[in-house]
Amino acid sequence: xxxxxxxxRRVAHLARISVREDxxxxxxxxxxxxxxxxxxLADLDVSGVEPLTSVVPVELPMRADVVTDGxxxxxxxxxxxxxxxxxxTVPKVVE
Amino acid sequence: MTLHVRPTDxxxxxxxATGDWEVVIGLEVHAQVASNxxxxxxxxxxxxxxxxxxxxxxxxxxxxxxxxxxxxxVAQAVRTGLGLKAQIHLTSVFDRKNYFYPDLPQGYQISxxxxxxxxxxxxxxDLPDGESIPVGIERLHLExxxxxxxxxxxxxxxxxxxNRSGVALMEIVSxxxxxxxxxxxxxxxxxxxxxxYLGTCDGDMEKxxxxxxxxxSVRRPGEPFGTRCEIKNVNSIxxxxxxxxxxxxxxxxxxxxxxxxxxxxxxxxPTKGETRSMRSKEEAHDYRYFPDxxxxxxxxxxxxxxxxxxxxxxxxxxxxxxFIADYGLSxxxxxxxxxxxxxxxxxxxxxxxxxxxxxxxxxxxxxxxELFGRLNKEGKDVTSSPVSPxxxxxxxxxxxxxxxxxxxxxxxxxxxxxxxGDPRVVVEARGLKQVTDLGxxxxxxxxxxxxxxxxxxxxxxxxxxxGWFVGQAMKASGGKANPQALNDxxxxxxxx
Numbered sequence: 042x043x044x045x046x047x048x049x050r051r052v053a054h055l056a057r058i059s060v061r062e063d064x065x066x067x068x069x070x071x072x073x074x075x076x077x078x079x080x081x082l083a084d085l086d087v088s089g090v091e092p093l094t095s096v097v098p099v100e101l102p103m104r105a106d107v108v109t110d111g112x113x114x115x116x117x118x119x120x121x122x123x124x125x126x127x128x129x130t131v132p133k134v135v136e
Numbered sequence: 137m138t139l140h141v142r143p144t145d146x147x148x149x150x151x152x153a154t155g156d157w158e159v160v161i162g163l164e165v166h167a168q169v170a171s172n173x174x175x176x177x178x179x180x181x182x183x184x185x186x187x188x189x190x191x192x193x194x195x196x197x198x199x200x201x202x203x204x205x206x207x208x209x210v211a212q213a214v215r216t217g218l219g220l221k222a223q224i225h226l227t228s229v230f231d232r233k234n235y236f237y238p239d240l241p242q243g244y245q246i247s248x249x250x251x252x253x254x255x256x257x258x259x260x261x262d263l264p265d266g267e268s269i270p271v272g273i274e275r276l277h278l279e280x281x282x283x284x285x286x287x288x289x290x291x292x293x294x295x296x297x298x299n300r301s302g303v304a305l306m307e308i309v310s311x312x313x314x315x316x317x318x319x320x321x322x323x324x325x326x327x328x329x330x331x332x333y334l335g336t337c338d339g340d341m342e343k344x345x346x347x348x349x350x351x352x353s354v355r356r357p358g359e360p361f362g363t364r365c366e367i368k369n370v371n372s373i374x375x376x377x378x379x380x381x382x383x384x385x386x387x388x389x390x391x392x393x394x395x396x397x398x399x400x401x402x403x404x405x406p407t408k409g410e411t412r413s414m415r416s417k418e419e420a421h422d423y424r425y426f427p428d429x430x431x432x433x434x435x436x437x438x439x440x441x442x443x444x445x446x447x448x449x450x451x452x453x454x455x456x457x458x459f460i461a462d463y464g465l466s467x468x469x470x471x472x473x474x475x476x477x478x479x480x481x482x483x484x485x486x487x488x489x490x491x492x493x494x495x496x497x498x499x500x501x502x503x504x505x506e507l508f509g510r511l512n513k514e515g516k517d518v519t520s521s522p523v524s525p526x527x528x529x530x531x532x533x534x535x536x537x538x539x540x541x542x543x544x545x546x547x548x549x550x551x552x553x554x555x556x557g558d559p560r561v562v563v564e565a566r567g568l569k570q571v572t573d574l575g576x577x578x579x580x581x582x583x584x585x586x587x588x589x590x591x592x593x594x595x596x597x598x599x600x601x602x603g604w605f606v607g608q609a610m611k612a613s614g615g616k617a618n619p620q621a622l623n624d625x626x627x628x629x630x631x632x
Contacts, residue, residue, distance in 0.1 A: 055422060057236055094432055101432040106171050106208030109178030110192035117188050117196045117298070127187035128286070128295035131238040135287050135294070 042080060043073045142269075144357040148315040152388045157354045159384045160361055161320050162312035163376075165327060166305050167337040168281065168345040169212045175280055175304035176203030176246065183343055187297040195302040197241035202430050209304040210434065211444055212336040213253050213278050216306055218445050219334045220273050222257025226438060228277075230431045233423045238296050239283035247307075249425040252277035253434060259310075259330070260453055261323045262471055271323050272311030281305050306337065312351065312361065317380040321373050324348060325475075328373075329452050333477050347371045352383045354391065362387070363397040367404050367411055379404035383411045455480055463487065463496025472504055482518045485525035486532070494532055502532060506549050523553050530559040539563065541570050543615050570618050574625065580612045581605075581625050592630065599632050 044052075046065045049072060053060040060068065114127050123130045149156040171181055177194035194201040217224050229251040232244040254276035261269050283298040308327065314320045328346060331337040339346050348371075353364035365387070367379045382404070387397050402411040450458075452474045459470040459480075474480045486499045507528065511521055531548055534540045540548060540563060551562055563569060584605060585592055595601035605626050610617055 051422075055234070055424065099432065101434055102204055103207040103210070104173070104178065104204045106173050106206050107178065108173050108180045110173075110194075111177075111179035111190050113193075114186065114188040114191070116193065117191045123293075125290075125293075125295065127189075128289075128297055129188070129238070130290070130293045130295055133287065133290075133292055133294050134238055134285065 042076050044069060044076070142313060142315065145315060146357075148319075149357065150354075150384060150388065152392050154392050156357060157384070157388050157391075158357050159315060159317075159380065160312050160353050160355065160364075161314035161316075161380060162351040162364075163310045163314070163320060163323065164349040164351070165308045165310075165324065166347050166349075167216075167308060167327075167331055167339075169209050169278075169304035169306055170335060170337055171206060171208050171212060171304055173206055173208075174302040175206055175209050175278065177302055179302065181303050185299055187295075188299065190299040191301065195241075195298055197243075203246065203428075205431070205434070206304065209278060210253070210436070212304075212334075213276060213306055214436065214441055214444050215334050215448060216308070216331065216336045217254030217257065217276055218441075218448055219330050219336075219451055220254070220257035220259060220276065220308070222273055222276065223255035224436070224441050225251065225253055225255055226436045226441070227251065228253040228434045230278075230428045230434065231425045232428045233279075233425055235423060237282065237285075238294060239285045239298070239301070241283070241298065241301065245280050245282065246428055246431070247279035247425075248277035251433075253436075259323065259326055261319065261326050263319065263322050266467065269313075269319065271313045271319075274309045274311050276306055276308045279305050279307055312353075317377040317384075320350065320380055321377045324373050324376055326452075329475055333449055333451055335449075341372050344371055348376055350376060350379055350383075352380055352387070353397070354384055354387045362391075363399050365397065365399065365411075366401050368401055368414065370404055375404060375406050378406065378409065379411060382409060386411065449477075459483075459496070459500075463500065465496055465500050469497075469500045469504060472508075473500060476518075479518050482521070482525050486528045489529055489533070494529060495536065498532055498536070499528075502528060502545075502549075506546065510549070510553055522556065523549070527552050527559055534559060534563060538618065539570060540568055541615065541619060544568050544570065547615075568616065570616050574621060577609070577613070577617050577622055577625055578629075580609050580617070581622070581629055584608050584612065585629060595630055595632065602626060602630070602632065605630070 046069055049065050049069045050060070053068075118124045118127070118129065121129050144158055146156075149158055151157075168181075169175070173179065174181055174192075174195060177192040179192040179195055180190040182190060188196075192201075194203060214224055228248055230246050231249040233247045233249070234244045236243060252275045256275070257273035259271045259273060261271050263269065281300045281303040283296055283301040286295040286297065289295045310323065314323055324346075328339040328341075331346070332339045337346060341347065347369055350367040350370055351364045352367065353362040355362040365383060367383060370376050370379050383402070390397060401414045403414050404411050455474045456467070456470045459465045459473060460467060463470075465473070472479075473483045483499065483503050486503055487494050487496055507518075507521065507523065511517060528549075531545055531552070534548070535542055535545050548559060548562060548568055551557070551566070552559055588608075591601065591604060595605065602623075606619070606622060609622050609626065610619075
């Protein structure tokens, strides 16, 4: 599997990373090198093998349906670049 | 897969300028899970509250915060799946759905993509004309709600409140089995009823706790599916109907003019009565799903699922069948009564005369025609009814005993509705008892006959005139004369 320049441009855009046109070629070869490396895994026959989701035998931990958190708007907003009246404020986004 | 294909129903077709069209509809309903805390954090799900107050650092996506799933939200999804007669998947997986929007601080929504917790099921939808259609459920999965953006507080900025961020939603996806706006409305109504019976979602559409994305396409009968458009976030049952009608018309017009439909996301504007394209959302459709590395697969124990199943309440279809079988109700009346769990419970309390069951049909008629009619007029529902089921039961007993006529019963009900009181006491105190004293009725009848010799002549020639005499006698007795006795006496006195 390999990606073309158009795909690199699209992936960058979807990730909101600004990439100059002259950087695309370089990124394309880097990404393809990574993909090629990962592709070695395809040589293994894993038919009938359950995907490994954890290396230790643990189950998904669960919480009880109890309110134990929140009521800390000052903490939530502490690092906000911009806030007003308890809200985060961002440049206007309208449909 | 249980792919059932609905044959074309000619009643449901829309006629265009060049022939008939069939509308094909599928819905994705987003139902907020009824829970105290959020899906992956301990913050409250309560509606409203000061901005960013019901928010934990997990919901705000602070670095290093990890999600821990709320077991009750999982139980609610499983209960809903069981209520939809659906497959429960004992292993399911949470995935990240990646997109950027200011009210989605994580930059992704935790959702379920390839392995949802609930698989295929079915809902029986009851249409107003009495027809019932099965609608396939494709899947139900759990996901997080986003925050809320407010655009009208400033000319240059959008305000973001994360109180809803991370609240658990169930997305319930139907098969494209619906063929008209009417059917789609009936489907959402039924789904809402089931959710409310189960207690897994309050169904409050005004608060946005139940909303739908509507997929609409049109085709010539018998042809393959046409290209569909998705109308996002429609938040009332009436608007769902309007959006479908509007969108189907738009697509038919384009196709009849020789154009083609492009698959896109649209928005319904109820004030303008039109749908319009949301072009900005188009490219965001590449969500690059992948399993969330912060969450292990959700594995359910079969006995836990069985336990939830054993504790499910009686659901509307079963209750309706029981009302028809046990109380002899018509399917229509039974359907009206089971539409809300509270209404059905009220009716059953009316029927329950303390050991002796009252007549189900009479109780249903009175509850549906008198009580619901009166409550509607006041903008109330049974939960805020000023008349208790016991008071209605007492009125029904008075009719059944022949103490009051059914006409007087309506007046009595009005008194109880506005003033309250024990119906038996009110009947005594206000002299509402039906007159069965034959002597008193005879006296009234004699007077009317004596005063109206012309009418007597007419009724002898035309016996249907008897109704006039019944009316006069009823009026003279204040509506209290026993109708059967009155009829018999009149016939005897007039010799007809």
